[in-house]
Amino acid sequence: MTKPADKPANKPGYRPLESLPTTTDLADFKVGVDTVIFSVDTEQNRLLVLLVMRHEKPYSGYWSLPGTLVRVGESLEAAADRALTEKIRVNNLYLEQLFTFGGPDRDPREAEDAYNIRYLSVSYFALVRYEDTALIADGVRGIAWYPLSQVPKLAFDHNQILTYGCKRLRSKLEYSPVAFDVLPETFTLSDVYQLYATVLGEDFSDYSNFRTRLLKLGILEDTKVKTSRGAGRPASLYRFDAEAFQPLKDKPMVFL
Amino acid sequence: MTKPADKPANKPGYRPLESLPTTTDLADFKVGVDTVIFSVDTEQNRLLVLLVMRHEKPYSGYWSLPGTLVRVGESLEAAADRALTEKIRVNNLYLEQLFTFGGPDRDPREAEDAYNIRYLSVSYFALVRYEDTALIADGVRGIAWYPLSQVPKLAFDHNQILTYGCKRLRSKLEYSPVAFDVLPETFTLSDVYQLYATVLGEDFSDYSNFRTRLLKLGILEDTKVKTSRGAGRPASLYRFDAEAFQPLKDKPMVFL
DNA sequence: GCAACTTATGGTTAATATAACCATAAGTAC
DNA sequence: GTACTTATGGTTATATTAACCATAAGTTGC
Incomplete structure (x- = not known):
């Protein structure tokens, strides 16, 4: 050699x-x-x-x-x-x-x-x-x-x-909330769910339950702006609230 | 230089x-x-x-x-x-x-x-x-x-x-169950708890609740052998059951 | 305009898990 | 034997989870 x-x-x-x-x-x-x-x-x-x-x-x-x-x-x-x-x-x-x-x-x-x-x-x-x-x-x-x-x-x-x-x-x-580093500045709750579903597999959680868990964390701010992409009821656009997340930084969070 | x-x-x-x-x-x-x-x-x-x-x-x-x-x-x-x-x-x-x-x-x-x-x-x-x-x-x-x-x-x-x-x-x-890589071959449930407590901090969990959670996982085998180290009621010695853990390998396990 | 469809939202409910205790068993120390 | 110490096996209120369901609010096709 x-x-x-x-x-x-x-x-x-x-x-x-x-x-x-x-x-x-x-x-x-x-x-x-x-x-x-x-x-x-x-x-x-x-x-x-x-x-x-x-x-x-x-x-x-x-x-x-x-x-x-x-x-x-x-x-x-x-x-x-x-x-x-x-x-x-x-x-x-x-x-x-x-x-x-x-x-x-x-x-x-x-x-x-x-x-x-x-x-x-x-x-x-x-x-x-x-x-x-x-x-x-x-x-x-x-x-x-x-x-x-x-x-x-x-x-x-x-x-x-x-x-x-x-x-x-x-x-x-x-x-961890890295999802909000890949998602656009404002996003719908479906966007978050779709990201989790594609990465973690289809059967990781029910959409409705995922929504309530995610909202209860209190780290998302509702911009009140509605979006309408194609068919269906318009969704609210949300924004990640970094300040609200601070105190949760070291606590374990599981989205499963 | x-x-x-x-x-x-x-x-x-x-x-x-x-x-x-x-x-x-x-x-x-x-x-x-x-x-x-x-x-x-x-x-x-x-x-x-x-x-x-x-x-x-x-x-x-x-x-x-x-x-x-x-x-x-x-x-x-x-x-x-x-x-x-x-x-x-x-x-x-x-x-x-x-x-x-x-x-x-x-x-x-x-x-x-x-x-x-x-x-x-x-x-x-x-x-x-x-x-x-x-x-x-x-x-x-x-x-x-x-x-x-x-x-x-x-x-x-x-x-x-x-x-x-x-x-x-x-x-x-x-x-993960790395605890059983540091603990001796057989150990008491207290040994496991003490290890978790010293690494994760004193207030991580109640001893009694920790015990039940740990046993419910079904990955510990009771050797039925009793040990008596100093004072107190003798404790059972347990052994980690690697086979029983296999199916849980990819599932999230949290001891907190 | 109206029925059919699609997506979002906000629940309910049973089963399960968690946290905070408590009672008793079974040994040692004196 | 009495006091102490550690192990074991509960109980109970509360919180969380999983599996649904009902309705709202838009679009699409006719």
């Missing part, structure tokens, strides 16, 4: 074991950040993931999670943010660390590299408002919102990372 | 910006794993963390979380396991990833290093049975179980990592 010919030989990293000084059998890493960005299209009622098309090796021609390699002096969060803002313009953003994948052989570049540099990926989990978000088309690379059900085979181990992201989305939805 | 004199100069990493090729402004990393290992002493009813004394720079003379740097060809989990089994001999082990700390300036070695190598730490969360565990005394380094309340100022950002570990311990205890 190693081809030490055309590159300087006095680098740290892998060498034949007999010549290994004790300190240099430590692995050398490049660190990448990859972000699972979720959003929801309330019009069409679809859960979306942001993917970017790769045009460079390895995995050229594959879709992948937006990511980048960490630069000198840059924090992990800053790198995640940079990779994100290169691709979308976003107002509201929820971002938290997901998982770190760092095993050997997770990146084909490791095998091709003469010095056995390893690639570790710190993955992040992000939620954005579909309506507040604009994709940055740079003409070169494809960027697209994919419905979660239609995501293809991705580059690297990104399908695995996405699976972790989905798990996290579910538990976050059950135990 | 950089002292490039006595080391080879053709390494990747930081160089003056003007001479930076675009690809080499990527940061170079060493990756460490640090593990927060919890245990509980049911005799004295104390929650314990395993700490090791450092005898090398940096932070020589400070207590720290057991950890090591990842070697060539080694997975993160394998490194965590190696660091652990060097210090304790353990039968039962619960291990999961905690958080990744990777910002610049988190390790003093970064500033002293001529090539600006950064140190990233993937932290792990572990639970072991105090009774099944033997500390490996190698004569050189100190290893000790510290009661959580008496943990001193640790090396690096390990106090911060420990804080993350405590949070994780609390949520794990509330939502």
Whole structure:
């Protein structure tokens, strides 16, 4: 796997074991950040993931999670943010660390590299408002919102990372009010229910019971504005009341 | 901070910006794993963390979380396991990833290093049975179980990592049966209650109600053996029934 | 305009779970 | 034996949950 010919030989990293000084059998890493960005299209009622098309090796021609390699002096969060803002313009953003994948052989570049540099990926989990978000088309690379059900085979181990992201989305939805980070500024109670139903499965709760539980929490403000989307009785538009939520911050809340 | 004199100069990493090729402004990393290992002493009813004394720079003379740097060809989990089994001999082990700390300036070695190598730490969360565990005394380094309340100022950002570990311990205890990974093979219902009370706070639940809830789950097997520790009526010893728990695995369980 | 349909809203009710107790059993300490 | 200590097994009022149902207020088709 190693081809030490055309590159300087006095680098740290892998060498034949007999010549290994004790300190240099430590692995050398490049660190990448990859972000699972979720959003929801309330019009069409679809859960979306942001993917970017790769045009460079390895995995050229594959879709992948937006990511980048960490630069000198840059924090992990800053790198995640940079990779994100290169691709979308976003107002509201929820971002938290997901998982770190760092095993050997997770990146084909490791095998091709003469010095056995390893690639570790710190993955992040992000939620954005579909309506507040604009994709940055740079003409070169494809960027697209994919419905979660239609995501293809991705580059690297990104399908695995996405699976972790989905798990996290579910538990976050059950135990915290992140729903209001993905939903538009004002929304109907049905919108909230539809989001929960699509993520948690159809049979998670009766709509009527969900409504009463949600309203009893006292964290939604009724704007009194009525909306009428297609058929049916017009619904009230609600707004998330962050101040009313403050005292509930540490208490366990379950929407199931 | 950089002292490039006595080391080879053709390494990747930081160089003056003007001479930076675009690809080499990527940061170079060493990756460490640090593990927060919890245990509980049911005799004295104390929650314990395993700490090791450092005898090398940096932070020589400070207590720290057991950890090591990842070697060539080694997975993160394998490194965590190696660091652990060097210090304790353990039968039962619960291990999961905690958080990744990777910002610049988190390790003093970064500033002293001529090539600006950064140190990233993937932290792990572990639970072991105090009774099944033997500390490996190698004569050189100190290893000790510290009661959580008496943990001193640790090396690096390990106090911060420990804080993350405590949070994780609390949520794990509330939502999963990890308690039975720290408790001895057989235990009384009081033992379980004491563990929950010390981790979650005194006022988390009435003992009697806790008992009934716990028994109703049907995941504990009564060994019928009675124990008598000091005064009071002898208590039944119970055993965790892993098979009975299987069907409940994905269901939310709350002990609050 | 009117019947049929669709979605929103605001209930009811039985079953279940929770919180705050209390009574008694079965050992040890003196 | 009496006092104390811990374990065990209740009871009861209250709150929560799940499964419905009735009506309101719009749109659609004719």
